[in-house]
Amino acid sequence: MIQFLNYAVPGVPFGCVFALMAVGLVLTYKASGVFNLAFGAQAFVSALAYVSLIQDGWPRWAAGVIAVLVIGPVVGVLLDRLLFRRIRTASPLVKLVPSLGLLVALPQAALMIAGAAPTIPPPAIVGNAQAVYVHLGSIPLSGLELSISASTVIVVLGLVVLFRFTPVGLEMRAVVESPRMTELAGVNSGRVSAFAWILSSVMAALAGVLLAPLYSQLDPQNFTVLLVWGVAGAVIGRFASLPLAFVGGLGLGVAQEVIAGYLPAGVIANGLRPSLPFVVLLVFLPFVRQRQIEDPLAGCDPPPTALEGTATGYRAASTLTATAGRVSAVGVWHGRLARTGPDRAPGLLARRPTATLAWAVAIIAGVSAVTWIPPDWLLTMTQGIAFAVIFLSLTLLTGMTGQISLCQASFAGLGGFMAGQLANNFGLPVGLGMVAGGLLAALLGVVVAVPTLHLAGLPLALATLAFALLADNVLFPNSWIGNGAGGVTVPRPSAGPVSFAAPKPFFLLSVVVLAISAGVVKLVADGTMGRYLAAIRGSELASSAVGIDVYRLRILVFALSAALAGVGGALYGTLEGSLSPDDFNYQISAVLLVVVAIVGLGSIAGAVVSGVVYATLQQAVTTLPGRFAGLVAVLFGLATLSYTRHPEGFLDYLGARTQQVVARRRSRTPAGGRGGSPPVDAAVAGLAGAATSGGSAPVGDGT
Amino acid sequence: MTVPGPQLLVASGITKRFGGVLALDSVSLDVAAGESVGIVGPNGAGKTTLFNCLLGLEVPDAGSVTFGGRRIDRMPVWRRSRLGIGRTFQRMELFEGMTVADHLLVAEQATSGTVRIWRDFLHRGGPTPGELHHVEEVLDLLGLADLAARPVDTLDLGHARLVELGRAMMGAPRLLMLDEPSSGLDTEDTGRLVGILNETRRSTGVAVILVEHDLSLVGAAVDRLYVLNFGKVLAAGPVDEVMGDPEVRRAYLGSTG
Numbered sequence: 001m002i003q004f005l006n007y008a009v010p011g012v013p014f015g016c017v018f019a020l021m022a023v024g025l026v027l028t029y030k031a032s033g034v035f036n037l038a039f040g041a042q043a044f045v046s047a048l049a050y051v052s053l054i055q056d057g058w059p060r061w062a063a064g065v066i067a068v069l070v071i072g073p074v075v076g077v078l079l080d081r082l083l084f085r086r087i088r089t090a091s092p093l094v095k096l097v098p099s100l101g102l103l104v105a106l107p108q109a110a111l112m113i114a115g116a117a118p119t120i121p122p123p124a125i126v127g128n129a130q131a132v133y134v135h136l137g138s139i140p141l142s143g144l145e146l147s148i149s150a151s152t153v154i155v156v157l158g159l160v161v162l163f164r165f166t167p168v169g170l171e172m173r174a175v176v177e178s179p180r181m182t183e184l185a186g187v188n189s190g191r192v193s194a195f196a197w198i199l200s201s202v203m204a205a206l207a208g209v210l211l212a213p214l215y216s217q218l219d220p221q222n223f224t225v226l227l228v229w230g231v232a233g234a235v236i237g238r239f240a241s242l243p244l245a246f247v248g249g250l251g252l253g254v255a256q257e258v259i260a261g262y263l264p265a266g267v268i269a270n271g272l273r274p275s276l277p278f279v280v281l282l283v284f285l286p287f288v289r290q291r292q293i294e295d296p297l298a299g300c301d302p303p304p305t306a307l308e309g310t311a312t313g314y315r316a317a318s319t320l321t322a323t324a325g326r327v328s329a330v331g332v333w334h335g336r337l338a339r340t341g342p343d344r345a346p347g348l349l350a351r352r353p354t355a356t357l358a359w360a361v362a363i364i365a366g367v368s369a370v371t372w373i374p375p376d377w378l379l380t381m382t383q384g385i386a387f388a389v390i391f392l393s394l395t396l397l398t399g400m401t402g403q404i405s406l407c408q409a410s411f412a413g414l415g416g417f418m419a420g421q422l423a424n425n426f427g428l429p430v431g432l433g434m435v436a437g438g439l440l441a442a443l444l445g446v447v448v449a450v451p452t453l454h455l456a457g458l459p460l461a462l463a464t465l466a467f468a469l470l471a472d473n474v475l476f477p478n479s480w481i482g483n484g485a486g487g488v489t490v491p492r493p494s495a496g497p498v499s500f501a502a503p504k505p506f507f508l509l510s511v512v513v514l515a516i517s518a519g520v521v522k523l524v525a526d527g528t529m530g531r532y533l534a535a536i537r538g539s540e541l542a543s544s545a546v547g548i549d550v551y552r553l554r555i556l557v558f559a560l561s562a563a564l565a566g567v568g569g570a571l572y573g574t575l576e577g578s579l580s581p582d583d584f585n586y587q588i589s590a591v592l593l594v595v596v597a598i599v600g601l602g603s604i605a606g607a608v609v610s611g612v613v614y615a616t617l618q619q620a621v622t623t624l625p626g627r628f629a630g631l632v633a634v635l636f637g638l639a640t641l642s643y644t645r646h647p648e649g650f651l652d653y654l655g656a657r658t659q660q661v662v663a664r665r666r667s668r669t670p671a672g673g674r675g676g677s678p679p680v681d682a683a684v685a686g687l688a689g690a691a692t693s694g695g696s697a698p699v700g701d702g703t
Numbered sequence: 704m705t706v707p708g709p710q711l712l713v714a715s716g717i718t719k720r721f722g723g724v725l726a727l728d729s730v731s732l733d734v735a736a737g738e739s740v741g742i743v744g745p746n747g748a749g750k751t752t753l754f755n756c757l758l759g760l761e762v763p764d765a766g767s768v769t770f771g772g773r774r775i776d777r778m779p780v781w782r783r784s785r786l787g788i789g790r791t792f793q794r795m796e797l798f799e800g801m802t803v804a805d806h807l808l809v810a811e812q813a814t815s816g817t818v819r820i821w822r823d824f825l826h827r828g829g830p831t832p833g834e835l836h837h838v839e840e841v842l843d844l845l846g847l848a849d850l851a852a853r854p855v856d857t858l859d860l861g862h863a864r865l866v867e868l869g870r871a872m873m874g875a876p877r878l879l880m881l882d883e884p885s886s887g888l889d890t891e892d893t894g895r896l897v898g899i900l901n902e903t904r905r906s907t908g909v910a911v912i913l914v915e916h917d918l919s920l921v922g923a924a925v926d927r928l929y930v931l932n933f934g935k936v937l938a939a940g941p942v943d944e945v946m947g948d949p950e951v952r953r954a955y956l957g958s959t960g
Contacts, residue, residue, distance in 0.1 A: 520824070527823030528812060528830075531801075535809045538798030545758070545796075546870060547784035547813040556820070 007261030015253020016152035020207045021230025022249035024200035031196035033088040038102035040227030043208030045110045051118040064125040068205040076201025092457035094647045098640035100590045105637020107220035108630025122212035232277040274473035278466035285459045358605045380619040385510040388611025389568030391596045397561035399601030402537040404461040410471035411441040413584030415566025416573030420490035430493035434570035441566025442559040449558035468586035476581035487580030490573035600649030711736040717766035726752040728934040739911040741921045744931035785816045789871030790880040797855045804851040807838045814874025861892035885917040
């Protein structure tokens with residue numbers, strides 16, 4: 001028993017912090033419908049402010065008060081007003097992307113404002129963090145443990161008082177229960193939700209300030225990693241119950257220390273601890289009522305008003321793919337039929353005006369690359385192509401299927417590491433190693449897909465996020481995979497006498513790899529599988545009712561997407577010559593999704609442009625002073641603001657605008673009215689054409 | 704109306720609990736090949752649960768379901784569909800963004816189960832002429848030919864219901880299960896639906912299970928009627944006979960006026 005306590009007590013401060021995070025997450029989720037993944041970033045911002053102020057000579061208590069009670073709420077209110085309030089009823093992807101963007105962007109923005117990370121080790125608010133003050137039996141309690149536990153008790157008491165005895169607390173409980181009903185009862189739920197944001201932001205700030213002394217140096221990573229524990233706590237609370245979320249967070253904190261204590265040190269303990277959130281998510285997510293996740297604002301749903309309600313209102317808010325659906329209406333991912341009739345969905349273009357432009361740009365860029373572009377920029381372009389292959393994996397998985405994955409970088413990393421390992425240890429040619437890396441990544445994709453088959457939308461995103469962390473902590477440190485901090489060298493490929501070591505041949509090789517990857521995505525999109533995937537995205541229920549084996553297809557798509565990511569990662573690896581686990585950690589996964597969502601998930605062009613823009617921006621930033629190292633993350637974080645207005649992505653938005661302009665110009669010129677030509681002939685002709693011509697059917701408009 | 708053929712679907716002793724609620728209490732039901740059977744009952748009687756148990760969306764706690772002589776109660780939904788059970792949904796479940804013709808084509812290909820996805824990678828994943836022919840046939844039958852290329856999001860409810868019906872009819876099913884197909888439709892649309900349904904039955908000999916509130920539709924489209932109440936079969940038999948049953952009138956008709 002004493003031994004158990006010896007292990008458990010050090011877990012309590014962690015548990016308290018996890019519990020604060022879990023409660024804060026549930027609070028904003030229920031009150032505003034957004035699962036705020038930027039929570040960890042908010043914690044970091046306050047911790048940074050706290051330590052910076054102390055370094056500037058402020059007393060510790062004053063710095064703490066400013067960081068927790070001023071900076072925290074201000075950030076929270078700004079996020080609510082500028083961003084999250086506007087996306088309350090958007091699709092899961094649209095809700096997720098901004099908070100992911102902020103998760104990465106906020107810490108970088110704060111560091112840029114602060115100038116540099118503080119150099120002093122973060123002190124505790126009161127007392128000495130490391131000094132032992134009391135003994136509980138034989139267990140020593142340090143100042144840090146005492147202060148964290150005491151602060152948490154105070155917060156919990158405050159919450160109890162607030163919810164039990166104050167009017168605003170009562171209103172908040174009501175809003176958490178059912179925002180719609182509360183609004184009907186005359187409560188301004190916007191005001192209440194703003195209050196919830198303030199409250200949860202204070203908790204984020206407090207968690208950050210309390211936690212800071214645990215680390216010798218402030219690093220955003222430490223804080224965002226903790227977020228996943230908070231997420232696991234929130235899932236234990238079923239996204240709904242504050243007390244359960246609190247108990248869940250506390251329990252996880254204790255459990256991770258106990259696991260680490262009892263199990264022999266080494267791989268098992270080191271592996272089990274970080275994998276705990278993933279396991280918890282997999283075990284508890286199925287217990288969360290799907291409705292609650294999809295639409296937390298649906299405490300009392302109005303009865304479905306037949307199609308109108310199903311097609312636009314409730315479903316638009318609840319299907320994970322409302323956006324992707326719209327994207328598809330604009331774009332590529334339909335059977336050939338969709339493009340043949342003249343009477344199309346609004347904005348659906350038979351031939352996008354941007355497609356020709358994109359081809360022209362691509363050809364000019366390609367020719368320039370092998371003629372006059374200086375070598376370092378050629379390198380950047382090649383990086384862009386490698387990233388484009390990875391982005392294509394998201395186009396396939398998220399754009400076409402609507403499944404949100406936050407572990408694509410893990411797949412890419414595995415592909416890259418394996419290509420290198422096979423070349424170094426077994427002398428396998430790197431070209432084959434890339435293929436093998438892709439296959440192994442596909443295998444990992446199946447490993448991820450099978451336990452998450454029943455998940456969609458936000459739960460799937462969270463489970464894959466937890467898996468990415470698991471990969472970072474358990475897979476990549478192994479010497480035979482990522483080799484930890486040492487990384488893995490990946491030689492350049494050669495084919496017989498032809499070596500791809502020089503920049504130009506390698507660029508051409510990359511273009512070929514990209515073309516093959518794009519071809520695969522295109523074939524899937526245009527074929528039967530694309531049609532099935534569109535059906536599954538529309539309604540999983542109806543898809544299985546017409547005989548589609550939904551689970552098998554999901555596994556297949558996950559594997560295919562992982563393979564693409566793996567090949568892209570291997571390509572990036574041979575380009576750079578070596579890979580380290582940090583090149584493909586969970587944050588990169590988040591950044592990848594944010595970037596391609598902003599540029600456009602609906603087309604192959606979107607992936608290519610994403611790759612080139614991402615690589616170019618990163619290269620451009622290296623020419624700026626070191627202070628602006630995080631500028632790319634900040635830029636994409638800011639771009640999420642416009643993303644919430646144009647969730648179809650920048651490229652498709654551009655295409656639609658161009659189309660509008662063209663249409664307006666055309667309508668001015670007198671022309672024969674576009675009377676109702678019989679669409680069925682065109683449709684059936686299109687069907688027949690597709691059937692008979694088989695391989696030679698027009699490939700369509702993707703670029 | 705039709706001469707009952709051999710037993711097609713036989714459900715016996717279906718029992719389903721949700722926590723403490725006994726949603727279905729040993730319900731038995733059978734449908735002969737080509738027969739049309741209605742299931743009616745007040746709200747909460749267990750109609751939808753029974754429907755879901757037959758289709759595989761719920762796993763019954765006890766009881767068995769056979770289709771064409773085969774046990775199907777452990778089969779996944781998609782496998783039952785490939786055996787020849789088509790269904791529609793009370794709350795529309797269309798493939799948002801896809802065209803009318805694509806809906807039918809997907810159903811035709813998926814139901815047959817003969818599509819090989821790897822053919823996509825050889826760019827040979829297109830539909831076969833036979834599949835396209837079936838799509839055209841059903842489009843004509845439903846009178847949807849003019850709307851074939853329209854995305855379903857732009858259809859009105861009446862046509863959307865027809866698309867659901869058409870999707871369920873692809874792949875020549877032996878049994879159509881319709882979940883309140885008239886909900887939200889006006890009398891004219893309902894009349895058209897009954898016409899199409901009866902026409903389909905005459906031409907293909909498909910059996911039908913109809914869960915319905917609209918008694919005029921039930922009367923016009925159904926040979927036999929099951930009345931459910933509190934998870935039990937209250938009465939079963941030819942429509943006129945069941946409607947005349949005083950107990951049924953009290954439990955069902957009385958409660959709805």
